[in-house]
Amino acid sequence: MSSKRIALVMIVRNEARSIARCLQSVRPWVDEMIVLDTGSDDDTVNIAESLGAKVHSFIWCHDFAAARNAALELSTADWNLVLDADEWIISGGEAFAALRHCNEELIGILRRDDEAEVDGELQVSSVWISRILPRHVRYVGRIHEQLLCPGMQRRQLELVVGHDGYLEQHKATKQGRNEALLRVELALNPEDPYFNYQLGKELEVYARFAEAVTFYEKALLHTEADANWRHDLVVRSLFSLKKAGNFERALHLAEAEMPHWQHSPDFFFALGDVLLDWAIADPAQAEVLLPMIASSWERCLEIGDNPTLNSTVIGRGSFLAAKNLHAFYLSLGQSDQAEYFANLERELLRQHSI
Structure with missing residues (x-):
């Protein structure tokens, strides 16, 4: 040969x-x-x-x-x-x-x-x-x-x-270039789900969350269930909705998508973040939201890291979820639970570094 x-x-x-x-x-x-x-x-x-x-x-x-x-x-x-x-x-x-x-x-x-x-x-x-x-x-x-x-x-x-290239100190050099080209593509094909997703991502990277949501929602309407970018699209949509303060829309999206992402720690991690920020923004909702926050991050640990998923964040099924639960229970004054997850975080980090 x-x-x-x-x-x-x-x-x-x-x-x-x-x-x-x-x-x-x-x-x-x-x-x-x-x-x-x-x-x-x-x-x-x-x-x-x-x-x-x-x-x-x-x-x-x-x-x-x-x-x-x-x-x-x-x-x-x-x-x-x-x-x-x-x-x-x-x-x-x-x-x-x-x-x-x-x-x-x-x-x-x-x-x-x-x-x-x-x-x-x-x-x-x-x-x-x-x-x-x-x-x-x-x-x-x-x-x-x-x-x-x-x-x-x-x-x-x-x-x-x-x-x-996505680190803060590097991404400024390319700001605007991709956005301009994506807008040209969308002027020709306004409903194209891939370009709507990519423009939403471009806007999110530069913290323009409310604008990103607009394009993510267009992308969600037309993206096939098996598209290789849909996982990232859903998780980024939850994040951008949270950053834009649209908590109810984020929860509605999560409820609609949840049956499809039972194997995704990223989905439940993002959901927990949405619920936490909602509880902070509206303390009157905290009594209902707090158990949901804990169960979301605990679900991440049940799933574990899933490297087969496209655009999965390393640690959301392990040490990052444990870190969030440690901080969560510490803020509630539940020291035993906080200590448990602090120890779990250290152990998962040790395993990850092996």
Whole structure:
């Protein structure tokens, strides 16, 4: 069996902060690294070339699929790994490199761990995304581009990639760019559930929660039950409704969606957060809401972490739920219960770090 060639294929612009980390993490596993620069005026190009990447230029045309496809055209490899500069390989390089001996026609799915700050705390959520492509596969769509490969088999690989572009200190550099492109798409297709979801997400990332809710609600109307983004859409809708102070609408959504997410710690975690903020905002409701808050987070522990879910936050089925229950019972003066969950949090954190 002849050995296949593997390439890293990237589009970049002003990524001097992170491109070296990305290239260094990938270099041991690929035969070539292709970087398509769309107009950097920092040290991105020099850094990429110094690390052995082949750098080419592309005039940005406000179309991500066009740029991705132009980069893919430069590759002669049998397999192309598509990453952004703020992503890097954490683990699983060996499984990825094993594709050299794979003759199947498939799309490889990797796990990306997204770092983000939520209410001042670092959280990591895992998403499964199709980023390992056979030579001939291309993209379509000017923003949040999708693969043009109908019916092709997709397989999860043991490749884990980190991503820190959602952290506060980094996301400001891209503010407005994605929103503008998404609004162009929605002007053409106002009811499109995927673009409504993505625009809601974009607005949420920049704390524009009331606006985000509008687009999430449009997306919920038309998103199929088995769409791979629906879990994230529901959980983000609950969060944004909470942040916008729309507690009753959040509860109605939770009641409607609950039968579908009995396996999701993220759903019950978000529900507990909604109920807690409602109790704080309206103390007259607290007597009814407090038991529901505790049962929501306890349900998270019953389910446990579920890494098979798309866009699941690590720890919501374990140490993060225990942490919330510790703080919850401590605030109520129930010291025995608080101590129990404090000890459980420490134990779950210990297990998680193993």
